[in-house]
Amino acid sequence: MFRYILLRIALALPTIVLVSILVFLMLYLTPGDPASIYVGDRQATPERLAQVRHEMGLDRPILVQYADFATGMLRGGASRSLQTNRAVSDEIMERLPSTLELTIAAFLISVFIGGGLGILSALRPNSWFDTATRAVAMAGVSMPVFWLGALVIFIFSVQLRWFPVTGEGGWERLVMPAAVLGLVTAAPLMRLVRGSMLEVMGMDYITTARAKGQRESAVVLGHGLRNALIPIVTVMGLQLGALLGGAVITEAVFARPGIGRLIVDSILSKDFPVVQATILYVAVIYIVINLVVDISYGFLDPRIRLGAGQR
C-alpha cells in the first residue's frame, strides 16, 4: 500500500513538471505585457514602461525566468506577484480555505442531493417521483451558474432576507453559494447513482438477500449501494475538479475571495508567478484526489488489490 502510494507520487511528478512548463510557455509565448497591464491607464512613457518591466524582471532571458520561478516554487512559493508584490504562497494560502470550504460544502450538497435522489429514484424506476427528480436534475444541469446565483440572491437575500449575500464566515454565508454550485453538479451524479443502482439492484445477490428476509434498507444500502459505489466514487473524484472550475463563477457572483477568482484575475492580468503557482496547486490537488479515489477502490472492493499486477 505504502509502496503503491510512493509509486503514484513518483508517476505524478512528471505530470506536474509538464503542467508547469506548459503554463509557462502559454503565458510567455502569447501576446500581452504584464508591465503594460500594471501601468494600465496611468501616465507612462515608453521609458517608464521599460523601467517597470525591468523592475518586474521581465527583461531577463526566458530560461532564467523559468529557473527563478521553479526555485521559488521549491522554496514554497517565495516568488512575488507582479501586480501586488505579495508572496505567491500568501496569495494562495489566504484564499485556499475559502475555496476549500465552498467546494467541500458544494460537494457534500451534491452528494447528498444527487446520491439521495439517485437511490430513491432507482428504487421506483419510472415512477412519478423518478420522472420529477430526473426532470429537476436535468433543469439544474442546464442552468448557467451565474444566472442561478443572481436569481437566488434576489429571492433569498433581497426579497426574503433569509441569508446574507456576500462574504464569508459562518454557515449562513456559505449556504447560497454552496447550494448553487452543488445543485449544478448534483444532477450528473444523480443520473449516475440511479443508473448504477438500477443495474446492481437487478443482480442475483440482491434477490438472494431479499429472499433471506433482510430488511429492505439493509438490502439497499448494504448490498446495493456498496456494490454500486466504484463508478460513483470515480465520477465524484472527477467532479471535485469540475467544482473548482465552477467555483470561478460562483465566487465572482457571491463576491467570495477564492482561488477561482485568483486564477481568472491573474490569467487576465498576466500575473505570471501567480498563475503558475495557482495552477500547480490545483494540479496537485487534482492528482491527490485521483490518488484517494484509486486507493478507495481497495476499500470498496477487496477484490481490487492495489499495486498488484499494475501495468
Next chain:
Amino acid sequence: MTTSTTRAVAQPVSALKPRHDSMLRMSLRRLLRNRGAVIGGIILLVLIVAAVAAPLISPYDPVEMNPPARLQSPGLSHPFGTDNFGRDIFARVLYGTRISLPMGIIAVAISLIIGLVGGLLAGYYGRWVDAGIMRAVDVMLAFPGLLLALAIVATLGPSLVNAMIAVGIAAAPTYIRVVRANVLSAREYDYVEAARSVGVPERTIILRHILPNVSAPVIVLATLGVAGAIITAAALSYLGLGVKPPTPEWGSMLREASNYLRLAPWTTTFPGLAIVVAALAINLLGDGLRDTLDPRMKL
C-alpha cells in the same frame, strides 16, 4: 434497462426490413419510445426551425435599436419585452438560437475530432503513443475545463470562433478517455484479432471494426456535450470573453443585462430560459440516446 427497452424487444418483428439496417431501425424505434428523448427532440426541432425561420417569425431586427421603446415589459408588440437599447428581446433570443446552437455543435465537433483521433491512436497503438497521449490528457485534466477555456480565449482573443475552439479543446480530454477505453476493449474482440491475423490493413481495421464500436458512447457524450458547451460559452461571455457585441448570443445577453436583473427582469429571464430550454432539450435527447444505444454507460 428500462421497461421501454424490453417492450421494444417484444415488438413484433414482421415489419423489419432486411438485416443490415434493422439495427438502426431498432435503435430509432427504441428511441421513439423514450419519452424524454421525444420531448427533447421535439423542442430541439422547434428551436432549429425557429432559428432557420427567424426572419419570418420576428418582425424586428435583433440589433436594431429603438431608444424610446427601451425596457418595455413583455406585451403584445414585444412578447419578451425590450432591452435597455429598445431592442426586441424575442428577436434577439430567436436569432440567438442561430449563434448558440451552432456554437455548441461546432465546439463539440472540435472535441469529437480531437477525441476520436487521440483516443483511437492511444487505444489502438498503445505503448509510447498511448503513454504520450494519456500524459497530455492528464495535464489537461489538471486544469478545470472552464479555466482551460479561459486561458485559451485570453490567448487567442475573445471572439465567437475562439470561444468555440476553447470550449472544444477544453472538453476534449474526456472524449479521448472514453474513445480510448472503448478501443481497448474492442481491440480484444475475436473478429478484430481474426481480421488482423488475416492481414487486413490497419486503417481498414480501425475504420471498419473498431470505430463502429466506439460510436455509441461517443454519440451520447457528444449530445450531452452540446448542452455543456452552450453553458460554458455562456460562462465565458459572463467573464467578458464571449462574442462581439451586438451579436445576440444568449450568454452575452445575460451578461449585458446583468444590471437590469431587478429593474427589468425580462431582460435576463428570457435569454436565461432560452439556455435552460435548449440545454434541457439536448440533455433529454442525450439521455434517451444513452438508454437506447449504451445503457451501461456511466456518465
Next chain:
Amino acid sequence: MQTRLSRLGVVLLALAVLAIATACAQQAPAPAPAAPAPQQPAAQAQPPAQQPAQPQAQPTAAAKAAAAPTTAAAAAPAAGNKGGNLVYGLNTKFDTLDPTVSTFSVVSTIGYNVFDPLVWETAPGKFEGGLLESWDVSADGKEYTLKLRKDVKFHDGTPLKADAIKFTFDRIVDPATKSQSALSAIGPYDSTTVVDDYTAKVKFKQAYAPFLNSMSTPVLSPQSPTAVQKAGKDYGVTTVIGTGPYKLKSYKPDQEVVLEKNPDYKWGPKFLTANGGPYLDTITFRIIPEDSTRSATLQSGELTFADSLPAEEFKSLSSDKNLQILSPVQAGSGWSAMLNVTNPPLDDVKVRQALEWATDKQGLIDTVFSGVFKPACSPLTSNMMGYDAKTCDKYKFDPAKAGALLDEAGWKLNSGTGIREKDGKALKLDFYFRSDSPVTRNMATFLQSNWKKSGVDVNLQGLERAGYFDAVRAGKHHVQFWWETGGDPDVVRVLFHSSNADGGTNRNRYKNADMDKLIDDAAAQADPAKRSAIYSQIQDKALNEAIMIYLADPLTIVGGSTKLKGVVMDWSGNYPFFHAAYIEK
C-alpha cells in the same frame, strides 16, 4: 406510457410557471409598459425622508429637483452615544494599501481614513491646512515651503516630522518603488530638503501649480519612515501606518479591509470634525466587484454604505425607504471617446468633427446610464475649476450636419450598403474597448448603432486587458474610451500633452506644440483666475480640432443606511469622509 408523458409535461409546465412567477415577482418596480419611464428624477415620488447634515454633499438629484429642505438631522446627540461599525461595499479589489505605490483610486477612498492629506481642498481651487499648518510658494512657482503641525502622531506612536515628507516624496520617485498614481501626482518633482523638524522645502524642475491639489489626496500623505523600513516589501500588505482617524486592523486581499478608531486623533480638519470625531468603532471595507451583487447587499441591509452603485438602479435604490442615496457629479474628465488623430481617416479634422455632430449623447445616457448621468461638453467635468460652459454650444446632436461634413470631406454615401465611401474605401473605424466591463460594452454597442446612421461602419473590438492595452498603446485603434477622476484641471495633460502621446495616456496621439505650451503654462500659473482663462483656451482648441468626443459626466452614486449619519462627500464627488460619521442606534 400516455400518463407518464403527461406527468413529465406537468413537471415541465410547473418549472416554467415557477420561472415566470419569479420573473413576475420582480416586476414591481418596473416602469409601466404603456408610458416610457420618465427620465427626469423630478418625477420621482419622494426623496428619502431626511438628509443628514452634509455641508459638502450634493443632495440627491431627486431631492434637489423637488427642492426638499435639507433637514438637519444632526441635532447632535451626546457624543457618548455615537459609534457603531460601518460596513462599506467597495467596487473593486486593488493591488496594495500603500498609497505611494498603488494604481487604484479606491486605495484613496480607504486612504482618507487611514491618512491625512497635507492640505484639504474644500472647494475647487480652495485649500485649507491638513497636516500642514501653512505653506508658501516661491514667486517662480518652483519651490514650496511646507510647515507641519506639531501635534501629530503616526499610528505607530512616532511623531510626524519633516523627514517623513522627504522620505515619502523621495520614495515616490525611486524607480524601485514602482509608484503609479503618486508619481503622476508629484509631477516634475526635483528634491526635498528638511529645514527643521517641522519645515520642509520641496523643489520642482518647473513651476507646478497642481501640487496643491496633489497634496490634498492621500497619495502624497506622509508615511511613517520607521514603519516603511521595518515592513520592507510587506508595507501596504500586512501594515500601513498613517496619521488618520482610523488605523488598519486587518487586511485580507480581495476580501476586506478592517479599520479601527484612532483614539488619539485630534488633528482633524474643522470642516469635518467641528463637532468631534472619529466616532465609528470600526470601518470594514468589503470588496464586492459585481455591481448588482453590491447593490443587492446594500438593500439586504448587510452593508451600511456602498459606492459605485449602478446607474440602472439609481431610481429603485432612491425609492428604498431604508436608504439615502447621494449622487454628486464626479470631478475629473467624464466618459469620452478618444479619436486617434494619426489613424486615417481620423487624421482628417472634418471626419472627426462629423463624428462630434453624429453622436447622440442623450441617447447614450438614456440607454446605457438609465438617463441618470449628464451629457458632457468638455474634457473637464462641469464642477471642475476652469470648466468653460461655452463648450456646450460647440456641438449638438445633428446627423444632417455630420452628413454634410462627411460629404465635404469626400465620403459619399453608398445607398446600397448604407456606409460612406471614398475612393472605393468604406468609412470603417476600429473601436477598441475592454470587454469585461458591461458599461464600456454597452456604450460601444450604442455608438456603433448611432454612427451607422451617419454612414460610419464601426468594427467593435472588445478585448480582455492584455490584448486591449497592447492594441491601444500601439495605436491600432481609431476610437477608444477614456474616463478619469481627479480634482485638478491639469488632467488635460493626460489627454492632450505630447509627452503622453506615444503609447501613453494620450491615445488621441495628438501632438501639438501650441497645446503643450498652453498646458504647461496653465500648470505653472498660480493665480486661479488666470489659470482658468488658459484652460478655457485649451478646451476651445480641443473642441475645434475635435480631438475627442465627450460623452457623459458621471455621477458618483453612493448610498447608505438612513441610520448612518454625518457622512460628508468630498466636493469632487470621489470620496466619502467618515471623520464624524456614526450609526444611530
